[in-house]
Each structure stands twice: as structure tokens, then as C-alpha cells.
Amino acid sequence: MRLDKFLKDARLVKRRVVAQEMIEVGAVRLNGRQCRSSALVRVDDVVEVAYPTRILTVKVLVDDEKVIRRKGIVSYELLKERRVSGEEKPW
Template sequence: MRLDKYLKVSRLIKRRPVAKEACDTGRVKINGKVSKAGAEVKADDIIEIEYASKKVRARILDIRETVRKEEATALYEILEGAEID
């Protein structure tokens, strides 16, 4: 799955255009490497996201095309940083 789509489906970032912009400006890394929006993600990858005032590291646990809002947190495990609203 594309990185920008995963960020949106998992609700680590709420909207796909925002996820794409974050990726394209170098604020998202996969396994320590700056990644573009089209990069492929898979289970066990580590994603790092730099928000304006915080940084979040999460391990991908599952990849699904769609998920309900209540179930989105089951797609990843927070390793560092704050929980996502």
C-alpha cells in the first residue's frame, strides 16, 4: 500500500492530501529513510512522522484498504511520541 494512503487509512494523518504533503516535504520516514508519498509500506515497517510540535514513531501491525475509525489504532503500535487523537 502507498504510504500516503496508509497514513490516511490508519488515521495517523487525517487527510490524504495532508499526508502527501508531509511525505513530499520530508517529514515522514520509513525505517529511518525519508520517503515519498508513493513509497510502499508493509507490516513491521517503522514510520516516523514529524508534526509541527511533536514526533511520532509507530510500527505497522496490519495493512487494510478500509477500516472503521474505532479500529484504526489496531493497524499500528506507537513506539515513541504521543497518541493520535
């Protein structure tokens, strides 16, 4: 599954376009590396998402988009959440 689609379907980002913009500016990492929106996400990958006030680190549990879209399905495990100030750069 594509990274931008995973972020949207897992409800980490509200819209796919926003996910693509975040990936483009470097606010999302896949397994510790910057990547493209088209990067493939697989089970056990680690995704880091930098929001303005926090950084989430999650482990992918499900990479099938049909399963993720079902209500009540948890597609990731929260590994770490770190608060950051507005001026601090996440990485």
C-alpha cells in the first residue's frame, strides 16, 4: 500500500493531499528515512509523522487497504509520542 494512502486510511492524516504535502516537505519518515508518497508500506514498518506540536512513531500492523477501511480495525501500534515546541525542527 502506498505511504500517502496508508496515512489517510489509518486516519493519521485527514486527506491524502495533505499526506502527500507532508511527505514532500519531509514531515514523514518510513523506517527512519525520507521517502516519496509512492513508497510501499508493509507490515512491521515504522512510520514517523511530525505534526506541528508532536511526533508520532507507529508500527504498521495491517497493510491491506480493504481491511484498514473497515470501522474498528486498528492498522497501527503507537510506539512513541513526543511533544515538540513550535520552533523546534523534528529532525
